[in-house]
Amino acid sequence: MAITERSNGQQARGQPDPAAQQRPPEGDPAAGPPGHGPVEEPPGPRSFGGILADPTIRPWLQRGVVALVVLALVWVASSLLLGLVAAALVVVGDVVRRNRTASTVEAWQKASAVERKTERQLRSLEKNGYRVLHARAVPRDDDGVSDGRIDHLVIGPSGVYAIDSEAWDKRLPVRTLSHRKLFHGPFNKKDRLDETAWEAGLASKIISEQVGFEVPVQGSVAIYGPSIPWKVMRVRDVDVYAGNRARGYLRRRPRILTVTDVERIFEAAEESLPPKYPDSD
Template sequence: MAIIDRGEPGGARGQPPEERPRPDLRALARHPRARLWAIRTAVALVVGVLFAIVFDPRVGLTLAVVVMIADTVRTARAGGGDRGYPVSSAERRTERQLRALAKDGWRVLHARAVPRDGEGVSDGKIDHLVIGPTGVYAIDSESWDKRLPVRSLSHTRLFHGPFEMKDRLDEARWEANQASRLLSKAMATDIPVQPSVAIYGPSVPWRVMSVRNVDVYAGNQARKYLRKRPKVLTPEDVTRIGEAAERVFPSKYE
């Protein structure tokens, strides 16, 4: 179905998407880069203290610094590191799946920053922004502990073992809302963007489930999930939206 230009940004949606909640210390602690540095620092401290006790404090301090540098170099060579955001194994796996879609005329963007209303970009990152015949999607790739089960309660709550994953759903929904708002503004028509979470690691006991309006599914089903939905965009629509997305959302790694 071709996009109809209504002449007003946001189209018939009427209400702007919810704003992202202000980050707090817990949100910062969950940031992948914060976790990376926490682990790196802890390992360096353990090595430094052990060698300071056995040999000399100066030796311990030197080895702690060496461990920090060595791990930073190792992580960067592995494809993550400090390029602004690490590239997780889950993101790489989804990216490999989506390559086949690009060959069929889909537009696929990876690791895209979310611009602020003013200057600069927010801390948010859209792992994968996908535009194709079945619509526009913001996909969040997640790697979870496979030992803990995934379950849902009444399509409103998502659990990984004993942990409720509300923050992950809120983040995915915020990213999609921002993508929809900014694309709608750029194209002067309503561009809905569907949030989704692709989970790697534990078994997901359903094909696709909507939890708080976020589609949740096993990561290896990402390509099938995108292709199986009804077609709503023409090839011309896909091209136009894809070009707008390239302009609106800068790469996190540039």
């Protein structure tokens, strides 16, 4: 999310036959059978620059160049067999590295490093019946505009969770006070917890209206960086835990949803909570 100007020269010379204007010229190769538009020419061969610009081909070209260099160096220093083995290891290693660091969600182009870490943990839960949406906006009831974002909305047998991934300074300790306050060094994280609880509560309301029954959404914060001296602590109605425990946090909970419930809730959430970055879709 062009107007073509036509010459009036024919009308200046007289009144032509309207039917003749509508008929394509005889022998015009662009005119197809009656009722059909112009015949599209098949695309020509791609240029070398176009091939290099293809994001699916460029990584393989880069791997190939590096593999050839490694092959040549090892061949000269040792033997052809060792060179082939080294080149193969280079290619396999790069494929594994890219798969581990790349996000599986095309719309999520602005993911942070800690968000990608949580995503990798959640990806392994798919075989256990969990469905995940990343970087979803939480629209307000009145105008559909949202200031909030749920990093990971997880729907699975143990329930529905809104997880925010946080990178905190590892030099500052994390502590709680009476399950009502969370401190990172001298900083009170009350506002951050209240924001997560608000996002989870609004997501619960929106999804519940879509499916026709109440769907509680538990807010949680996965913290990366500082040491967390507990497994899971609920502070201001938000679960707080170390980022590397995100997968265990979900798996250790009792099953409360059926496969049908999970799929129904997932479809409702996907429809009612839009991607935060729709321009990347």
